[in-house]
Amino acid sequence: MLEQLFGGRLPKLVIFDLDGTLLDSVPDLASAIDSMLLDLGRPAAGIERVRDWVGNGSAVLVRRALAGSIEYASVDEQEAELAHQVFLQAYSGGHALTGVYPGVMAFLDALKTRGIAMAVATNKPERFVAPLLEEKGMLGYFDWLVGGDTLPVQKPDPAALHWIMQKAGVAVADTLFIGDSRNDVLAGQAAGVKVVAVSYGYNHGRPVSLENPDLLVDSLDVLI
Ligand SMILES: O=C(O)COP(=O)(O)O
Numbered sequence: 001m002l003e004q005l006f007g008g009r010l011p012k013l014v015i016f017d018l019d020g021t022l023l024d025s026v027p028d029l030a031s032a033i034d035s036m037l038l039d040l041g042r043p044a045a046g047i048e049r050v051r052d053w054v055g056n057g058s059a060v061l062v063r064r065a066l067a068g069s070i071e072y073a074s075v076d077e078q079e080a081e082l083a084h085q086v087f088l089q090a091y092s093g094g095h096a097l098t099g100v101y102p103g104v105m106a107f108l109d110a111l112k113t114r115g116i117a118m119a120v121a122t123n124k125p126e127r128f129v130a131p132l133l134e135e136k137g138m139l140g141y142f143d144w145l146v147g148g149d150t151l152p153v154q155k156p157d158p159a160a161l162h163w164i165m166q167k168a169g170v171a172v173a174d175t176l177f178i179g180d181s182r183n184d185v186l187a188g189q190a191a192g193v194k195v196v197a198v199s200y201g202y203n204h205g206r207p208v209s210l211e212n213p214d215l216l217v218d219s220l221d222v223l224i
Pocket residue numbers: 017018019020054055056057058061121122123124125
């Protein structure tokens with residue numbers, strides 16, 4: 001399947017989104033958001049609403065939770081800053097509810113066997129990325145990790161993809177980006193790389209097929 005996308009060749013570099021693509025991280029994110037909300041004397045949001053708010057990094061997730069909506073322009077900045085610190089503390093508490101999606105490990109193994117370089121470009125704060133990948137047994141697969149606060153801008157800006165391709169010394173034409181949300185498709189298209197979207201992740205309640213990825217898959221192992 002990968003060869004078909006690349007005109008009979010294999011990509012030299014595959015970059016992955018993290019939340020909603022490799023890891024089902026919403027249960028722990030929702031638990032930390034609810035603990036933050038309760039701390040601030042507000043009602044819990046619950047996992048279903050948090051799922052629709054994930055994708056633009058933790059600062060935006062916290063603001064959406066305070067607004068109780070995906071639109072958060074009305075949120076007080078000072079309160080949001082404080083709430084973000086509470087959230088980061090709560091989320092540091094553990095990731096036991098975070099699971100690896102079916103098909104992920106088989107796909108990572110297949111790429112490794114073929115000598116294809118791998119990296120992660122996520123909007124999740126950098127401090128959580130390596131520990132989480134380590135805890136889930138997949139840190140060793142990735143040569144480069146970019147978090148939401150690693151560079152001055154985050155996805156949908158293509159900067160993370162450019163940064164990784166430069167470090168890897170791999171051209172746009174030999175790079176694949178795999179993600180679950182509109183931000184990923186936009187970042188990949190802006191960078192000029194092929195984009196595969198997974199149907200099982202988080203895309204603010206919208207089917208990710210509407211974002212026009214090059215290919216949509218229901219699990220990563222179908223790409224092998
Ligand atoms: O933390 C988020 O908001 C989303 O992270 P992701 O970019 O890995 O999907």
